[in-house]
Amino acid sequence: MDWHRIRSDFPIFDQQVHGHPLVYLDSAASSQKPRAVIQALSHYYERDNANVHRALHELSVRATDAFEAARKKVAGFIGAATDDEIIFTRGTTEGINLVANTWGTQNLRPGDVILITGMEHHSNLVPWQLLAQRTGATLKHIPVLDDGTLDSAAIETLLNDQVKLFAFVHISNSLGTINPARELCAKARAVGAVTLLDGAQSAGHMPIDVRELGCDFFVFSGHKMCGPTGIGVLYGRMKLLETMPPWHGGGEMILSVSLEASTYKPPPHRFEAGTPDIAGVIGLGAAIDYLQAIGLENIQRHDHNLSNYAVQQMREVPGIRILGPDFGHRGALVAFHLDCAHPHDLVEFANSHGVAMRGGHHCTQPLMKRFKVPGTTRASFYFYNTLEEINRLVEVLHAARQFFT
Amino acid sequence: MPLSDELRDLYQQVILDHSRNPRNHGEIPPPCLHAHGDNPSCGDEIDVWLRLSDDGQNIEDLKFTGQGCAISQASASMMTQKIKGKSKEQAAAMREDFRRVVMGDGTPQDEEALGELILLEGVQKFPQRVKCAMLAWRAVEQALDSGQG
Ligand SMILES: Cc1ncc(COP(=O)(O)O)c(C=O)c1O
Numbered sequence: 001m002d003w004h005r006i007r008s009d010f011p012i013f014d015q016q017v018h019g020h021p022l023v024y025l026d027s028a029a030s031s032q033k034p035r036a037v038i039q040a041l042s043h044y045y046e047r048d049n050a051n052v053h054r055a056l057h058e059l060s061v062r063a064t065d066a067f068e069a070a071r072k073k074v075a076g077f078i079g080a081a082t083d084d085e086i087i088f089t090r091g092t093t094e095g096i097n098l099v100a101n102t103w104g105t106q107n108l109r110p111g112d113v114i115l116i117t118g119m120e121h122h123s124n125l126v127p128w129q130l131l132a133q134r135t136g137a138t139l140k141h142i143p144v145l146d147d148g149t150l151d152s153a154a155i156e157t158l159l160n161d162q163v164k165l166f167a168f169v170h171i172s173n174s175l176g177t178i179n180p181a182r183e184l185c186a187k188a189r190a191v192g193a194v195t196l197l198d199g200a201q202s203a204g205h206m207p208i209d210v211r212e213l214g215c216d217f218f219v220f221s222g223h224k225m226c227g228p229t230g231i232g233v234l235y236g237r238m239k240l241l242e243t244m245p246p247w248h249g250g251g252e253m254i255l256s257v258s259l260e261a262s263t264y265k266p267p268p269h270r271f272e273a274g275t276p277d278i279a280g281v282i283g284l285g286a287a288i289d290y291l292q293a294i295g296l297e298n299i300q301r302h303d304h305n306l307s308n309y310a311v312q313q314m315r316e317v318p319g320i321r322i323l324g325p326d327f328g329h330r331g332a333l334v335a336f337h338l339d340c341a342h343p344h345d346l347v348e349f350a351n352s353h354g355v356a357m358r359g360g361h362h363c364t365q366p367l368m369k370r371f372k373v374p375g376t377t378r379a380s381f382y383f384y385n386t387l388e389e390i391n392r393l394v395e396v397l398h399a400a401r402q403f404f405t
Numbered sequence: 406m407p408l409s410d411e412l413r414d415l416y417q418q419v420i421l422d423h424s425r426n427p428r429n430h431g432e433i434p435p436p437c438l439h440a441h442g443d444n445p446s447c448g449d450e451i452d453v454w455l456r457l458s459d460d461g462q463n464i465e466d467l468k469f470t471g472q473g474c475a476i477s478q479a480s481a482s483m484m485t486q487k488i489k490g491k492s493k494e495q496a497a498a499m500r501e502d503f504r505r506v507v508m509g510d511g512t513p514q515d516e517e518a519l520g521e522l523i524l525l526e527g528v529q530k531f532p533q534r535v536k537c538a539m540l541a542w543r544a545v546e547q548a549l550d551s552g553q554g
Contacts (some may be wrong), residue, residue: 018409344447344474345416348531352412360447368448374472375448399406404421404475 001298007384009034009290020354023389028173028201028333028380029358030223033287037226040286044279052278053252053269067278070285071268074233077288078218079209082238087268088276091232092200093123095219096167098234098271099196100127102244103217104165107194110136112164115193117179118144118370119172122363124198128167137164144370148175148324155187163193171201171331174364174376175324176307178202178331185214194240200224201331203233204287205303205382207296210235222280227287231280234271241267248273299383303332306381306390310334313394318401323371333380335362338397341404343377349400355393414527415534416475420483424475429485431468438552442544444536449473451481453544457552463492469541476525476534481541483522493549500542507538 007013010032015022024032044066050059052067068083075083089095108114114128118141132139142158143151159166166188171178181197188195196217202208204225210218217240222231236244246253246264250273255263264270291299307330314320319339324330338346343359350357360375361368368375379393433454443450451471458465467489469481484503488496495518502513503522509529513519528538 342474344449344534344537345476348415348534349412352409353406374450395406403408403416 001294001302003302003383003386006294007386009036010384011035011038013384017354017356018352023355023392025379025381025385025389025393026356026358027382027385028224028378030229031204031226031382032384033228034226034290036290037228037283037286041228041279041283044282049279051275063278066282066285067276070281070288073285073288077208077292078203078233078235079211080235081211084266084268085235085238085241087234087236087241087271088281089219089232089234090230090277091221091223092121092198092219093221093232095217095232095234096124096196096198097127098247099217099219099236100131101247102271103194103240104128104131105134106243106245108132108135108137108164111162112137113160113162114139115142115158115163115166116140117142117150117168119148119150119175119177119364119367120167120169121173121198121200122365123200124167124169124196125366128165142168144175144367147326148172148177149329150177150179155184159187159191159193161191163188163191165196166193167196167198169198169201171205172324172364173201173333174335174362174367174378176330176333176335177325178329181213181215189214201333204291204296204299205332206300216240222284222287225287226290228277228280228283231277231284233284236267238267241271244271246270246273250274252276294383302383303381304328306385306387307332307334309387310379310381310390310393313390314397317394317397319405320397321373323373323376332382333378335376335378337373337376338401338404341400343375345404346377346397346400349403350393350396353392353396353399355396357393411527411530415531417524417527419521419524420479421475423479423482427469427478427482429468429482429489430470432470433466433468437466438548440544440548440551442540442547444473444477444540447474447537449477449537449540451477451541451544453481453541453548455545455548455552457493461552464488464490464496467545469544471541473540474534474537476528477537477540480522480525480538483525484541484545487518487520487522488545496545496549500546503542504539507535508532 048062050063052064071083071086074086185195195215197215199220203220216237218235223229253273322336347359359377438455453469456466467485506526507528
């Protein structure tokens with residue numbers, strides 16, 4: 001693979017920050033966008049812009065065709081059985097809230113258990129807290145071990161037949177842990193629990209096949225996989241989607257409306273009230289085309305090389321503590337703590353050298369408490385990053401150590 | 406590796422020294438005024454303990470504990486040195502002057518009173534760090550307000 005040529009697909013890297021070439025190590029928060037995606041957005045607005053599903057004129061037909069073609073691409077991208085299992089949302093967070101407010105409200109009773117893990121992003125925690133409060137269900141979590149993996153002994157006892165829903169992160173945004181999703185979904189199915197997999201950090205980083213994973217729901221965000229912000233996907237198994245009530249009411253989701261009552265469309269449109277983010281959907285489709293042309297296996301391998309190399313090099317920095325699992329079980333990120341510098345000071349220092357990282361709790365406050373750190377600094381990678389950039393990061397860490405000690 | 410002037414100004418040696426060796430660090434046993442301040446978005450935390458004179462007008466003793474970035478901790482440490490022994494009114498005037506300095510919002514009324522706190526003016530170039538510099542000051546204000554009732 002010619003990764004340097006691929007990097008040149010991203011116009012944003014053609015700039016200096018504070019007098020240094022931009023080293024962007026914050027893709028876990030949001031990825032950069034290739035020219036193909038940016039052009040798909042401007043092409044849509046310049047040539048095809050119109051509302052979808054509502055008019056018979058030429059532009060609306062084009063917009064609708066492009067919109068529904070993107071749904072088909074998403075279905076292929078994650079191995080869904082039909083296009084109708086793909087619901088467009090604003091992102092991972094909205095997808096989880098949709099499930100909590102429809103399937104959750106309909107199915108949970110006092111005494112039922114919602115099971116999550118101790119490494120969830122707030123977006124896969126707070127909606128379940130709210131649901132538990134509403135329904136009287138109990139929220140439990142699987143603890144995280146010191147090495148950043150899930151406590152498998154605890155899974156055996158906690159994942160029992162009281163559990164109605166098991167929601168967990170595929171790749172942790174704070175530790176990098178790749179959870180054994182297929183195995184966990186199989187265990188959940190064996191006790192009759194429905195599963196929701198938070199794919200915010202896995203989609204676009206590895207091949208995803210929801211049927212092979214065996215999950216009932218899968219959620220992800222376009223902006224972390226080269227797509228635009230404001231667009232995401234909820235995949236749901238049709239058997240479940242069919243039984244779920246609508247969440248938002250409005251145009252687009254109805255079959256017929258009287259002043260007293262309405263009937264609703266089947267999925268996915270039942271869950272897509274109002275004018276959708278048409279450009280976002282088309283941009284997401286372009287991102288999928290782009291990623292598939294590179295190949296998800298190739299991206300996964302490159303991710304793996306980058307994070308292995310980073311861990312190896314960063315280990316040599318005195319006073320560093322790297323969180324998360326060892327080689328082979330880690331996604332494309334390294335979260336760490338330097339004894340001499342608070343994450344915000346370190347991030348500021350790195351920024352002045354053109355290196356973009358993130359410091360703080362990464363929307364996982366319970367996990368920070370668990371590891372007894374006020375926050376961490378996180379370097380996260382994508383296929384456009386290079387080994388030279390990791391060398392640059394390590395140089396900056398050494399310099400920061402000298403400066404702050 | 407060369408450092409930018411902005412960064413050197415932000416993290417001057419005096420500031421780093423205060424963050425590494427904070428002055429007036431610790432708690433004051435009750436009775437005293439206390440307040441907790443935090444910046445939820447970044448996790449910085451400061452607790453301040455404050456003892457007033459019998460007439461309630463002067464800050465006789467002041468200590469803090471906390472965790473967070475060098476700017477928030479250094480600002481707290483330097484603040485305790487400067488406002489200990491001052492009246493509540495003087496402390497409020499210094500807070501306003503200090504705010505002007507870190508926000509680059511006009512000139513302070515009494516620059517001399519601020520002393521080495523002026524060194525934190527490097528924060529002006531880093532607007533997202535103003536809340537770090539102000540954290541301890543907001544906590545003191547809150548503690549004093551809690552004593553009004
Ligand atoms: C693991 C994980 N889950 C959920 C989210 C939330 O995604 P979004 O903000 O796009 O809804 C993120 C994003 O930071 C994430 O990393």
